[in-house]
Structure formats: C-alpha cells, structure tokens
Amino acid sequence: MLELRIKGRDFERPVLGDIFTQIRRGDRICLLGPSGIGKTTLLNAIAGLDRRTPATAFRGRETLRLGYLFQEHRLLPWRTLGQNLAIVGAAGTEIDRLLESVGLTGYQHHFPDQLSLGMARRAALARCLAVEPDLLLLDEPFASLDPVRAGELRTLISELLDAHPHMGMLCVTHDASDATALANRLWYLDGHPAHLQWDAPVASDVETIVQSLRTSMPLL
Numbered sequence: 001m002l003e004l005r006i007k008g009r010d011f012e013r014p015v016l017g018d019i020f021t022q023i024r025r026g027d028r029i030c031l032l033g034p035s036g037i038g039k040t041t042l043l044n045a046i047a048g049l050d051r052r053t054p055a056t057a058f059r060g061r062e063t064l065r066l067g068y069l070f071q072e073h074r075l076l077p078w079r080t081l082g083q084n085l086a087i088v089g090a091a092g093t094e095i096d097r098l099l100e101s102v103g104l105t106g107y108q109h110h111f112p113d114q115l116s117l118g119m120a121r122r123a124a125l126a127r128c129l130a131v132e133p134d135l136l137l138l139d140e141p142f143a144s145l146d147p148v149r150a151g152e153l154r155t156l157i158s159e160l161l162d163a164h165p166h167m168g169m170l171c172v173t174h175d176a177s178d179a180t181a182l183a184n185r186l187w188y189l190d191g192h193p194a195h196l197q198w199d200a201p202v203a204s205d206v207e208t209i210v211q212s213l214r215t216s217m218p219l220l
C-alpha cells in the first residue's frame with residue numbers, strides 16, 4: 001500500500017487542494033480531468049519535483065521508487081540511448097534487456113534526435129523501468145501519436161504492467177478509452193482548488209460502473 005499526502009499548491013490562484021489517498025500495490029489508475037485543472041501539478045507533487053508542494057509518497061518505512069514518463073521524453077540529446085540508460089544505473093546486458101522490453105533492440109547507439117516521437121517515448125519508458133519503480137507516473141503518454149502508434153504504446157504499457165505485477169501506474173489521459181484498456185481504477189480531478197472528485201474501480205459491466213459512480217459521487 002502506497003500512501004500519498006499532498007499539500008495543496010497555489011500559483012496565482014489555488015490550483016491543487018490537499019489530497020490524501022492510497023494506492024494499492026499493482027493498482028493501475030487513470031487520472032482524468034479538465035484541461036488545466038492540475039493533473040501534471042499532482043504528478044509533479046507526487047514525484048517530489050515541486051519544492052513548493054510538500055508531498056510524501058511512502059510504502060511503510062521504505063522510500064518509494066518512482067518512474068516518471070514526462071509529456072516530453074527529456075532524454076539527454078547529447079547522449080545515446082545506452083548512455084541515457086546508464087545515467088540511471090543500467091549497465092551491460094541490462095541496457096539490452098531494457099531496450100528490448102520497449103521494442104528498441106539495436107538502438108543502443110542511436111541519439112534521441114534519430115528517433116520518432118513514439119520511439120523516443122518508448123526509450124524514456126525504458127529509462128523509467130531501469131529504476132524498477134514501485135509506481136509508474138505517465139503524463140499523457142499517448143498525446144501527439146497517431147492512433148496506430150498510440151494503440152501500440154497502450155499495448156506495450158499493458159504488457160509491461162502484466163510483466164511487473166507489483167508495479168503500480170498512475171496515468172494522466174484525456175481519453176476515457178485508455179482507462180478501459182489500461183486501468184483498474186479511475187481518478188477524476190476537478191474543482192478550484194482541485195480535489196479527487198471521483199475514485200472508482202473500472203468495471204466491465206454498466207451496472208457496476210453506475211453503482212461505483214453512485215458510491216463515489218453521492219449527488220448522482
């Protein structure tokens with residue numbers, strides 16, 4: 001069980017309210033919400049990237065390992081893919097294995113600008129996996145990809161999660177169908193400041209979904 005405690009964040013106005021929630025081991029959560037509501041702000045807080053948003057993410061007394069796939073790939077452009085992975089601690093055959101796991105076998109000596117957007121995103125995903133994360137944070141991983149490439153990446157992420165059942169996922173998306181494909185739990189962020197308005201399991205049958213919504217949103 002991962003516990004998240006996030007102290008709210010103001011920019012010129014209050015953006016994110018205080019949030020306290022829990023993520024079970026292996027939970028696959030899709031985070032939806034209106035544009036500009038604070039989804040990236042929440043991910044940054046969880047990742048500890050925003051010094052002005054006190055947040056703790058912990059598992060018992062252990063330090064939580066996080067992998068963060070940003071909206072941009074943020075690979076070092078002057079380093080090859082192999083070197084980008086080496087920076088986070090991968091070495092030797094581990095680099096080959098990581099690249100193979102994201103379908104980039106043979107690209108170890110390529111530079112990021114020699115890759116398509118989808119390939120660069122998969123390389124960044126390999127970098128996330130190198131730290132063997134407890135929780136994978138994905139910020140709109142399918143944005144700007146054509147439907148075929150987006151579908152391939154969705155399948156890849158789903159297979160990686162299956163292969164690492166203890167790894168949780170928190171994925172920001174604007175597409176509810178991503179939730180059906182990837183998630184077992186949905187969060188909906190809304191309000192000023194934003195809170196988790198809705199935390200419900202993804203269910204395959206309509207009756208269960210309606211019941212979940214009624215439970216999570218009593219006003220319905």
Ligand SMILES: Nc1ncnc2c1ncn2[C@@H]1O[C@H](COP(=O)(O)OP(=O)(O)OP(=O)(O)O)[C@@H](O)[C@H]1O
Binds near residue numbers: 011
């Ligand atoms: N560094 C910053 N300085 C000032 N305002 C910021 C900063 N970062 C975010 N904001 C503001 O906080 C709000 C939430 O931004 P955030 O990027 O978290 O939203 P989002 O839900 O991820 O949006 P989108 O779905 O469009 O990516 C926005 O109004 C944004 O303008």
